[in-house]
Amino acid sequence: MESELHPGRLAVPAVRELSPYQPGKPISELERELGIHDIVKLASNENPYRPSPQALAAMRAALEDVWLYPDGGAHDLKYGLAAHLGVDPACLTLGNGSNDLLVLLAEAFLTPAHSAVYSQYGFALYGLVTRETGAQPIEVPALGMQAPMPYGHDLDAMAAAIAPNTRLVFIANPNNPTGTWAPAAALKALLARTPATTLVVLDEAYFEYGHALGTQDGVAWLAEHPNLVVLRTFSKAYGLAGARVGYAISHPEVADVLNRLRPAFNVNSLAQAGALAALGDQPHMRNAVSATMRELARVEAAFRQLGLWSAPSAGNFLLLRVGGPAAPVFERLLQRGVIVRPLAGYRLADCLRISIGLPQDNDRLLATLPQVL
Numbered sequence: 420m421e422s423e424l425h426p427g428r429l430a431v432p433a434v435r436e437l438s439p440y441q442p443g444k445p446i447s448e449l450e451r452e453l454g455i456h457d458i459v460k461l462a463s464n465e466n467p468y469r470p471s472p473q474a475l476a477a478m479r480a481a482l483e484d485v486w487l488y489p490d491g492g493a494h495d496l497k498y499g500l501a502a503h504l505g506v507d508p509a510c511l512t513l514g515n516g517s518n519d520l521l522v523l524l525a526e527a528f529l530t531p532a533h534s535a536v537y538s539q540y541g542f543a544l545y546g547l548v549t550r551e552t553g554a555q556p557i558e559v560p561a562l563g564m565q566a567p568m569p570y571g572h573d574l575d576a577m578a579a580a581i582a583p584n585t586r587l588v589f590i591a592n593p594n595n596p597t598g599t600w601a602p603a604a605a606l607k608a609l610l611a612r613t614p615a616t617t618l619v620v621l622d623e624a625y626f627e628y629g630h631a632l633g634t635q636d637g638v639a640w641l642a643e644h645p646n647l648v649v650l651r652t653f654s655k656a657y658g659l660a661g662a663r664v665g666y667a668i669s670h671p672e673v674a675d676v677l678n679r680l681r682p683a684f685n686v687n688s689l690a691q692a693g694a695l696a697a698l699g700d701q702p703h704m705r706n707a708v709s710a711t712m713r714e715l716a717r718v719e720a721a722f723r724q725l726g727l728w729s730a731p732s733a734g735n736f737l738l739l740r741v742g743g744p745a746a747p748v749f750e751r752l753l754q755r756g757v758i759v760r761p762l763a764g765y766r767l768a769d770c771l772r773i774s775i776g777l778p779q780d781n782d783r784l785l786a787t788l789p790q791v792l
């Protein structure tokens with residue numbers, strides 16, 4: 420019987436057709452492959468300044484209770500976040516990373532009868548979670564090279580692309596992998612044009628970095644726009660990518676839907692303890708962000724000196740055009756122990772995405788790059 424020979428074919432068609440998300444290459448994998456050490460990973464937009472020591476201490480203390488199930492409602496973390504953000508705890512949904520929340524949003528609001536709008540070069544998960552539900556993806560061309568924000572979201576065109584069956588519009592601000600961001604006025608105009616039957620998912624995974632450069636805080640608009648959902652994460656500025664904690668801030672009815680769908684223990688007890696303590700150490704986070712933004716400016720200037728163009732960035736990474744196919748440049752960097760991210764999956768075959776590391780990591784990249792171009 421066919422089902423016995425090919426059990427994978429029993430999966431629903433939309434899922435069978437998915438291409439998996441391609442994460443950055445882990446250091447351990449490159450060590451195994453090349454037998455080299457002293458590897459620098461600038462491939463996953465992680466925060467090399469690491470989490471607050473208070474977060475690490477809280478996670479170590481939480482280990483003692485690891486035999487107990489976590490608090491499914493994550494009471495302490497939720498109340499801590501609510502106080503930090505100035506919102507009602509009923510507006511919050513916690514996720515196993517904000518990735519989890521993107522999946523929950525798609526599962527809750529999309530079916531094959533619906534569509535979702537996102538930008539060309541928008542974060543890859545938007546297309547993935549949309550297609551997983553069988554909904555129609557509406558990918559809107561990005562801004563061109565002549566625009567003030569090349570490769571950025573064309574919010575006018577995105578608003579115009581919203582169809583009567585569009586349930587979700589995904590906007591990353593700043594966006595990954597481009598680093599580009601949208602002016603507050605353009606975001607407001609899109610919100611004003613979005614019908615009440617469409618949710619706008621404003622993904623602020625890099626909020627803390629962008630905010631240092633003056634990008635909009637979407638939470639300020641929630642009271643005015645019940646169809647707005649803001650996503651944030653502890654993976655980037657708080658340095659807890661491995662712990663997997665993200666959150667959605669939304670109208671309480673949207674939070675109620677997401678919380679009903681969410682697996683009860685989607686944020687584990689170590690992660691809850693670490694995130695709450697990290698939130699309590701704002702100076703540590705702010706110092707990491709300032710150091711990263713200083714280095715971002717330095718790396719950007721060094722690229723310019725090499726005659727290379729990088730997109731304007733309000734994240735902890737740069738989109739670099741290498742002036743030819745990027746795959747061989749990526750490979751040659753790998754051979755020299757520098758892991759960056761190729762972007763052929765985004766149809767940006769002449770670009771690399773390079774995370775901002777510690778000053779010595781960035782020095783290594785800048786010293787290696789001229790040898791491999």
Ligand SMILES: Cc1ncc(COP(=O)(O)O)c(C=O)c1O
Nearest residue numbers: 516517518542595624652654665
């Ligand atoms: C724009 C954007 N949104 C969401 C995520 C998901 O992050 P996490 O699941 O670690 O919170 C990422 C991760 O790189 C991202 O770049």
